[in-house]
Amino acid sequence: MNKKESFITAIKNNEGIIYKIASLYTNDVHDKDDLVQEIIYQLWKSFDSFDQRSALSTWMYRVSMNVAIYHLKISKRKVVTVPLDEQFSDLPEAVNPGWEEKMAVFRQHLNNLNLLDKGIVMLYLENKSYEEIAQITGISETNVGTRIFRIKEKLKNQITKQF
Amino acid sequence: MELEDLKNTWGDVTNQVKNQQKLNPEMIEQMTRAKYHSRLKKIACPEIIGVIICMIGAGYIVLNFSKLAGIFLQAAGIISILLLLLMSAISLLSLPRFHMSRDMNRPYSETLKEFAVQKIRFHKFQKINLMLSYLLLVNTIILLSMFFSGKDLTGNKYFWIFSFSFGYIFLLFYSKWVSKYYNKTLRQAEDQLKELAS
16 A cells, blocks of 8 residues: 555545644634645645554644644734635534534634644543543643643633622 | 533434435545645745845835945845845744645644743744844845935934834834734743643
């Protein structure tokens, strides 16, 4: 299998990661589609740097989340994008209307968190172990545990304030 | 809704995503090509517009330098040109380098750290520019009087009384507002750095 074929297989097997990250870090459909493209482009560019010491999904989370932050910062500074071909514009939310509503619930709850905590929560929701979360985010396992505890408290307080 | 409830809902979302896999090999291949790389053209950002305005101002003073008679006015002209160039350079230096060619393979917290450092740097430079703009205001008023009415300040006292008063009132409120904004964002960025270091 050549490099491109391996990459395509890797993306196909893990495309859910890309869509979930893109949906969590953006607020509208066009922005999300842009971010999906950007993530795939950057994953391709970084594919050679994947050393197989960590799991493929760990590497994909790390790259995708980094791209998401860059995208977030750049879109604040008003950037125009190059659209994909018409035939490629039909990305997941278009076929499943419930998806966007569910993602809106997550955004509503997670938008009050800073970007580090937001990333940690997403990985926690993905059932990642503290070790994997530490590998992806670059903070210690103990710190991951402490932060998750604090985030739980914060979310609890947030809900109490709402009702 | 607590974190554990969110986890259950997230599980539903994950199943939904699995059932609607949309990317096909052709799409993925297209997305890996540079021409489909989104975010190609940055539109002019405020800092670039500011630099252009400063350059036009400096150019205007250079072109009309011969109208400035006497050492006092010529010194004001030279100081204004230098200030405009310095402010342009500071603006360009302060531009955050949000290039996508960075190492995307590094840990997430390092990227966040880099952004926080860039933000602090950007706001510190902008504060310096704001202080320089006070000096520029004084010089510009001296020169404007000469360029547009052909008289120096001593022969045009109403002009400078009004322009100094209005200019300073405007700058005072503007700088207070900007400082408040900068201080807030600086504090946030510094807090983020502290948090990342802990």
